[in-house]
Amino acid sequence: MDVRRLAQKVKSLRKEKGTRIVAIAGIAGTTETGSVDPLDEMGDLAREAGTHFHVDACWGGSALLVDEYRPLLKGIEKADSVSVDAHKLLYCPMAMGLVLFENEKDLNTIKQSSQYVIRRNSVDMGRFTLEGSRPFDALKPWAALKIMGRDGYRLLLRSARDNACTLQEILDGCGNFETLNTPELFVLIYRFIPGR
Numbered sequence: 153m154d155v156r157r158l159a160q161k162v163k164s165l166r167k168e169k170g171t172r173i174v175a176i177a178g179i180a181g182t183t184e185t186g187s188v189d190p191l192d193e194m195g196d197l198a199r200e201a202g203t204h205f206h207v208d209a210c211w212g213g214s215a216l217l218v219d220e221y222r223p224l225l226k227g228i229e230k231a232d233s234v235s236v237d238a239h240k241l242l243y244c245p246m247a248m249g250l251v252l253f254e255n256e257k258d259l260n261t262i263k264q265s266s267q268y269v270i271r272r273n274s275v276d277m278g279r280f281t282l283e284g285s286r287p288f289d290a291l292k293p294w295a296a297l298k299i300m301g302r303d304g305y306r307l308l309l310r311s312a313r314d315n316a317c318t319l320q321e322i323l324d325g326c327g328n329f330e331t332l333n334t335p336e337l338f339v340l341i342y343r344f345i346p347g348r
Contacts, residue, residue, distance in 0.1 A: 153178065153189040155197065162201050175204040180225050181212020183240075186339030188212060188224055195230025204258070207231040210249065212337045214241035217305045224336060232258060238293035243300075243308065248292050312338040 158176070165171050176198040178189040191207060198205035207213075207228050213236035215221035216228070228234060232255065238248035253259040300308075316335045323329040323342050332341040 153194065155190050155193045158194070159197055162197060166201065173201055173203045175206050176201065177206045177208060178227075178231075180207050180209035180228055180234075181215070181337045182339075183211045184339070185333055185341055186212065186335055186337035187333075188336055190227070191225060192227030192230070195227045198232075199230070204232045205230060207234045209234050210237040211240050214238075214305070215309060215337060217302050218309050220306075221309065221337070238296065241309070242293055242296050242305075244292040244296050248289050250290075250293065309338070316340045 162173060162176075165173055176194055178191045178194040180188050180191060195205050209216075209225070209228060212225065213228070213234060216225055232253070234252045236242075236250045236252070238244040238250060239246045242248075313335075316338045320331050320335070320340055320342075323331050323340075328345050328347075329342050330345055332343065333339075
């Protein structure tokens with residue numbers, strides 16, 4: 153994300169009569185490259201614009217469990233909402249997405265109630281999910297966090313980092329591969345160059 157260009161776009165949109173910026177979204181670890189947007193600056197910009205700041209941390213958000221990777225996601229604490237996919241770096245079964253809200257009021261804005269399934273004052277856990285009456289999938293990340301703990305995830309993420317670095321060394325030494333990035337969050341991009 154080019155924050156300078158984003159700021160220019162926000163400024164131009166705010167000048168347009170009747171235009172309201174609903175949200176600014178940053179990415180904390182793209183699936184394709186593991187790249188992280190400048191969340192700190194984007195959070196400040198969202199505050200200045202008076203808009204919601206969402207961080208798509210589906211791929212990289214789980215790295216927050218390990219102290220040494222927290223600096224990579226600096227600024228995520230400024231988010232109004234954060235999405236995390238437990239089936240990615242939490243190593244849970246497919247598919248398990250979580251959305252965390254800073255303010256319960258924001259969650260209540262999207263909360264749904266289907267009277268034929270979820271009755272008011274019911275103890276049905278579906279009342280507290282976006283999924284409604286679907287299975288209790290939140291058990292997957294809860295159990296993974298309880299069983300693995302921060303120490304277990306530290307080992308897994310260090311191994312992922314070490315594997316990415318080792319693979320980069322191997323590919324850089326081969327002569328017929330080209331690495332295209334320096335991994336921020338364990339994703340190495342490379343291409344095969346035949347006849348080199």
